[in-house]
Amino acid sequence: EEAEPLRIIISGAPASGKGTQCELITQKYGLVHISAGDLLRAEIDLGSENGRLAKEYMERGELVPDEILVKMVKEALSKQNGWLLDGYPRSSSQAKSLERFGFKPDLFILLEVPEEILVERVIGRRLDPVTGKIYHLKYSLPETQEIAARLTQRFDDTEEKVKLRLKTHNRNVRDVLSMYRDITVKIKGDCSKEEVFGQIDKALTKLVQQKKISSSNP
Ligand code: AP5
Known part of the structure; x- marks a missing residue:
C-alpha cells in the first residue's frame, strides 16, 4: 500500500538551520525539498529580468515581491505530491495564495534560535557549489581538502545583511504563524544539528502514524 504523501513547511529566522x-529530512523521509531562496538564486543564475529584480531585494534583506515568487513556488509545488517547503510563506499574502491554489500543509515546523547565535552562523556558513551541501567553518567542517578548496559564500551572508534579513523576519513572522497555529510544532534550534533533527524526526514520525490511522478509517 502506498504511503500518504507528507506536506511540510519549515520556517525560522535566517540561519536558524532550515536548509x-x-x-x-529528505534523507530519511524522501520528500522533495523546495526552497524559496534556492528558487530565487537559480533565477539569478539564469540571468533573467526576474532574477535581476529579485537580487535587488535580496541584497537589502527584504521580501521579494509576490509577482516574482508566488508563481515560481506554485509551479514547483504542482509537480510534486508530497513536499518540504523551506522559507515560504513569509507573509500572509503568500500563505493565502497557497490556500487559494489548494496546497494544504500537514505540519508547520518553526525553528527557534536566539538572535545572538544567528549572526555567527551566517558569517561562518559556506556552500559546496558541486553538491549544494551546507557547511560551517566551526560547526560543520567539510569532509575533504578538495571540498574545502571549492567552498563559496552567499552574497547576502554578511553581518550587516543578516541584520536586515532578521528585521524582515521579525516583522512578518507573527502574521504567518497565526495562519498555521493548529499545525505548528516549535523546535528548539540552538543545539547540535543531530539534536535538532531528533525533535523534528519525532514530530514527523507522529504525523506519519496519524496519517496511517486516518487513511485506514476513512
Ligand atoms: P533564504 O535563502 O531562505 O535565506 P534565509 O531565510 O535567510 O535562511 P538561510 O538560508 O540563510 O538559513 P537556513 O535557516 O537555511 O540555515 P542553514 O541551514 O543554512 O532567503 C534569502 C532571501 O531570499 C531573503 O532574504 C529574501 O530576500 C528572499 N526570499 C526567500 N524566501 C522568500 C519569500 N518567501 N518571500 C519573499 N522573499 C523571499 O544554517 C546556517 C549555518 O548554520 C550553516 O553554516 C550551518 O552549517 C550552520 N548550522 C545549522 N544548524 C546548526 C546547528 N544546529 N548548530 C550549529 N550550526 C548549525
Missing part, C-alpha cells in the same frame, strides 16, 4: 534540517 541543514531539510538535508536530514
